[in-house]
Amino acid sequence: MKALYKAKKARKDDFYPTLLIALDNDDAGNRAINMLTTQLNHAGVTNYVVQIARGSKDANEALVKDRAQFTKDIENTLKDPDNRLQGLLDYINRNEEVEAIPTGFSNLDKVLDGGLYEGLYGIGAISSLGKTTFALQIADYIAQLDRKPVLYFALEMGTYELMTKSISRITFENA
Numbered sequence: 001m002k003a004l005y006k007a008k009k010a011r012k013d014d015f016y017p018t019l020l021i022a023l024d025n026d027d028a029g030n031r032a033i034n035m036l037t038t039q040l041n042h043a044g045v046t047n048y049v050v051q052i053a054r055g056s057k058d059a060n061e062a063l064v065k066d067r068a069q070f071t072k073d074i075e076n077t078l079k080d081p082d083n084r085l086q087g088l089l090d091y092i093n094r095n096e097e098v099e100a101i102p103t104g105f106s107n108l109d110k111v112l113d114g115g116l117y118e119g120l121y122g123i124g125a126i127s128s129l130g131k132t133t134f135a136l137q138i139a140d141y142i143a144q145l146d147r148k149p150v151l152y153f154a155l156e157m158g159t160y161e162l163m164t165k166s167i168s169r170i171t172f173e174n175a
Helices: 004-010 027-042 059-065 067-079 083-093 108-109 131-147 158-174
Strands: 017-019 046-049
Touching: 017 027, 027 046, 059 067, 108 158
Parallel strands: 017 046
Antiparallel strands: none
């Protein structure tokens, strides 16, 4: 980031680089990517996280494994750095082993192939049908099951109303 700011300051023209970020495919590389993209986005620098070493730990390993394929991957990345299709395929491959989080409703879990997965879910129905209560019950179940914190954000109900619903349900179950 220091080098980028220095280069930008040294130039007389408008300096708007586009950076392609291709780091190691491991936890340290992912942490570095997150930190770097946060800083670049804050600085208003266009950047793309790209995968040029698919199936390998890093670029050097991919080069040694198959120089022709590695060269082709780099050429394709330069043509289309924001390759959404490949990004989707990579996402699916990374998440093959991800387990579903049960909702506490066995019939719903069957329909959802085991429960909830990472992502956004929408619940729609007429007003006062119990959507908030239903979603809150799932959130409570997940928090109790995994003993992990669950963030529940509601626009139409306050904190105390949500707390009252949860306490009432738990009291009924234990009575």
